[in-house]
Amino acid sequence: MKEKSVEKVVEDGVRFLSKIFPQKTYLYFPLLSAALVWAIRRTKEWKEKIFSWKIWPDPDLVKVKPDEFIINFYKSNPDLCRAYRDEIEKKDLKTLREAFRCLYPILGLEDPFLFALFQKELESNEYNKIVDEFDAKVSLARNDIDAAEGKARLLEGLKTFAEEIVSFGTDLLSQANAQKAIAELIEKQLKKKNE
Amino acid sequence: MRKKTIFLCLVLFAFSISSCVSHLKEAKLYYVNGEKLSRVYKTEKALASFKRALKEAELAVAKHPSAQAYMLKGMAELNLELWEKAEESFIAAFSFGFEKGQEWAEQVSLFGLASSLQELGLVDSAFKIYTYLLNKSRFKSVTVLAAQRYTHIALKETLQEEGRERQKLLNKLLKTAEKLADKDLSCGYYHYLLSQVLSHLLEYKKSFEEAIIAKELGLPKEEIFRDNDLQIVFCYQKLKEKLSSEKREEFLSVYLLWVKKWNWPNSETPDWKKR
Numbered sequence: 001m002k003e004k005s006v007e008k009v010v011e012d013g014v015r016f017l018s019k020i021f022p023q024k025t026y027l028y029f030p031l032l033s034a035a036l037v038w039a040i041r042r043t044k045e046w047k048e049k050i051f052s053w054k055i056w057p058d059p060d061l062v063k064v065k066p067d068e069f070i071i072n073f074y075k076s077n078p079d080l081c082r083a084y085r086d087e088i089e090k091k092d093l094k095t096l097r098e099a100f101r102c103l104y105p106i107l108g109l110e111d112p113f114l115f116a117l118f119q120k121e122l123e124s125n126e127y128n129k130i131v132d133e134f135d136a137k138v139s140l141a142r143n144d145i146d147a148a149e150g151k152a153r154l155l156e157g158l159k160t161f162a163e164e165i166v167s168f169g170t171d172l173l174s175q176a177n178a179q180k181a182i183a184e185l186i187e188k189q190l191k192k193k194n195e
Numbered sequence: 196m197r198k199k200t201i202f203l204c205l206v207l208f209a210f211s212i213s214s215c216v217s218h219l220k221e222a223k224l225y226y227v228n229g230e231k232l233s234r235v236y237k238t239e240k241a242l243a244s245f246k247r248a249l250k251e252a253e254l255a256v257a258k259h260p261s262a263q264a265y266m267l268k269g270m271a272e273l274n275l276e277l278w279e280k281a282e283e284s285f286i287a288a289f290s291f292g293f294e295k296g297q298e299w300a301e302q303v304s305l306f307g308l309a310s311s312l313q314e315l316g317l318v319d320s321a322f323k324i325y326t327y328l329l330n331k332s333r334f335k336s337v338t339v340l341a342a343q344r345y346t347h348i349a350l351k352e353t354l355q356e357e358g359r360e361r362q363k364l365l366n367k368l369l370k371t372a373e374k375l376a377d378k379d380l381s382c383g384y385y386h387y388l389l390s391q392v393l394s395h396l397l398e399y400k401k402s403f404e405e406a407i408i409a410k411e412l413g414l415p416k417e418e419i420f421r422d423n424d425l426q427i428v429f430c431y432q433k434l435k436e437k438l439s440s441e442k443r444e445e446f447l448s449v450y451l452l453w454v455k456k457w458n459w460p461n462s463e464t465p466d467w468k469k470r
Contacts (some may be wrong), residue, residue: 061419064347076432109421
């Protein structure tokens with residue numbers, strides 16, 4: 001049997017998602033990316049992770065982190081440190097804590113779905129935009145997925161995608177490289193689809 | 196004629212008993228089914244099942260009210276986010292009293308009651324129940340859930356205070372967290388909570404140690420696992436700044452052994468981090 005290429009697997013994944021979410025192309029990358037990362041990290045739990053939609057960590061946990069931890073989070077990331085220099089200097093914990101609620105799950109805990117959902121803003125270091133749009137964008141994604149018909153079919157499709165991608169070897173697919181490659185391939189596939 | 200009437204009464208009595216037993220049974224079946232569907236993300240079907248469970252529980256309550264029937268009614272309402280009704284049902288369950296051997300049902304009902312109170316904004320009342328469950332519950336799943344809610348509410352309260360008042364509240368919370376970890380040394384989650392509290396108290400060495408114990412014992416969710424890893428890195432950075440050169444060397448040599456054991460690429464990057 002002829003083995004599939006990574007490109008073919010991504011193409012199949014995009015084709016599959018376009019049947020379930022024909023108008024919601026913005027969900028393709030977050031869903032495929034989350035399926036891939038969780039399949040690599042925790043093979044047994046990935047289903048739960050992808051569909052839990054309780055954007056993690058549980059909001060209470062993020063809301064009660066110590067002040068020092070929050071300041072350290074900003075200081076440890078040079079781009080964040082630059083973007084929030086004034087607030088760090090003034091120890092404006094009200095602003096820092098509010099932004100932390102949105103940024104920590106993405107940049108600290110690296111939720112693959114959120115990371116992919118805000119990929120463009122992250123590439124251009126638009127952290128304020130992430131904070132401003134976080135609730136609306138996450139809520140829209142959650143509603144669109146909840147409204148999808150045949151969720152069991154979606155789950156199976158993502159599982160097939162994840163298994164096929166992982167068969168190329170988890171060592172080979174380090175998170176950053178795999179996500180970057182997948183992002184490029186998805187973009188290519190979406191362009192092809194729109195032509 | 197008299198015999199016939201007695202017989203009819205007995206049949207009706209038996210029927211009413213069997214029908215309310217069956218309503219309770221049906222309510223349980225629909226509730227369990229709802230939980231199962233919910234776990235596989237069939238949200239709509241799960242909600243439909245919880246609605247059926249609620250209907251059956253309501254019938255059971257109407258025909259033969261009992262603590263269990265009210266508990267099931269409350270649990271179904273909790274899942275349907277009918278907080279006020281859930282609260283009423285749990286209170287009704289307690290007014291009936293639980294029979295011997297139903298301690299688990301009593302504690303689940305208490306946790307359910309606290310959750311609905313919290314959702315309704317009655318945080319102080321919910322907090323009292325979580326405190327009670329922490330001290331009295333013999334069921335680990337209930338205690339862990341109560342510990343999580345208790346700690347979050349307590350930490351939120353401390354963050355609203357300053358200076359001595361904050362310190363006082365944190366010390367009180369620390370005692371509870373220590374008690375929990377002592378009671379069940381093998382529960383990684385309790386050590387994680389303890390590490391978080393110690394971090395608020397700026398006790399980075401102890402926080403670091405508790406986070407390592409939590410990591411080694413295992414944590415229930417990936418997000419908590421990752422948060423705990425970041426707590427280890429945070430404490431490491433703080434200790435590196437604070438310790439004297441002699442102590443720092445000693446600490447670093449031990450820390451690097453852990454880093455090697457966990458297969459982290461370096462001392463500040465957990466293995467799941469993008470590189």
